[in-house]
Amino acid sequence: MTYELYYWPGIQGRGEFIRLALEEGGARYRDIGMLPKTHGDGVTAILRVLEARGSRRPAFAVPILKAGRQLIAQTPNILLYLGGRLRLAPADEPGRLWTHQLQLTILDLYLEIFHTHHPLGDGYAYEEQKAAAKRRTKDFLAVRLPKFLTYFERVLALNRAGTPWMVGSRLTYADLSMAQVLAGLHYGFPAATRRELRRRPRLRALHDAVFARPRIARYVASGRRLAFNNEDLVRRYPELDR
């Protein structure tokens, strides 16, 4: 089967969590938002799938994965679906739930990163909410970020499999997403992230191990992985990175 991924072009965003799973899992997929104009406009195709005419199960937002005739939305839900098929999650139920639980927590952190620069939501431009962003970020860097990273470092320490991964001895989609969030943190808050990761060797090792995976390395080298940029959900505003 050839999957179809629907996500806005120009940013990594939530789509990148899905891309990393598809790439590591060796899946065939078409990245619809990225299609060149000559193959039909990606954005038009996305709007059409959001409209979901003829479907009884429309999605609220992208990312959407089309698998055969099935449309699956919500990032953690898509990963739950792909986890079993691409061997990126344990086969036993407790293991699958634990991986999903980690994924949901990783995405909670990701959303809090977005809120640092858009605490009032995307109804206002960053420039219209700079003062609020500064206060939100102060609490994020002082309290929330260390709390999340301490938790994930502990999860890694508790996994006695002797691998860099969070769940047992095999890489899961949660490891891919964790590495992606760490890469985002390095982009958005280089100073704070360097400081925070100094005391967290297991998270550093996980990040490096994910981006050293042959398929992930090939994907990054292919030029298909977009660069982080300030239209994305993770942004770099030096005034926020105390």
Next chain:
Amino acid sequence: MTYELYYWPGIQGRGEFIRLALEEGGARYRDIGMLPKTHGDGVTAILRVLEARGSRRPAFAVPILKAGRQLIAQTPNILLYLGGRLRLAPADEPGRLWTHQLQLTILDLYLEIFHTHHPLGDGYAYEEQKAAAKRRTKDFLAVRLPKFLTYFERVLALNRAGTPWMVGSRLTYADLSMAQVLAGLHYGFPAATRRELRRRPRLRALHDAVFARPRIARYVASGRRLAFNNEDLVRRYPELDR
């Protein structure tokens, strides 16, 4: 099996989504945070389960469901687990994923409701972020809330089963959570919610049908369901409910 639910006492919060599923599913459970002091302090028990000594799979936050020796955290993950066991989700995989997708979207809306009064996070009291809350709420009531409610009303319209539910002919945990969010909206934003629901008869019918279920009605009448209050994730600040 007797489940144990760990969630902060005094508020409905995210714990209530789990309680409604346990009640409707007829499950036996102990609500640890609510235990009277004579049975040991609920908060101490919660802190102990968060500490998770002896467990290799600690939770980041409550709610946590203890099922036998398994600790399961993250609200949608707990509902995913309970859905199959309490017959509150379809048995087929596409149906299960669709129910989970709806649940994740309902919880996205719930989080946005929390952010109306705490856009800068809970590191600051409401009184310290009133101006930001006012701006956040303005966009929420004008743009986000109608967008979510239009989506869910459409989902109900697309379900041709002739029932008040979102997925096929049987009630799911997503219906329970949807009704709970609508009840929260009625509490937090009575004027805006009345206005928004005027044009959305299917959401009104779903809310009423859930709270008319015999087991849910018995639970509400038992006095065990806490009242909404302004320590909760949904709050009523009349100055925000234009």
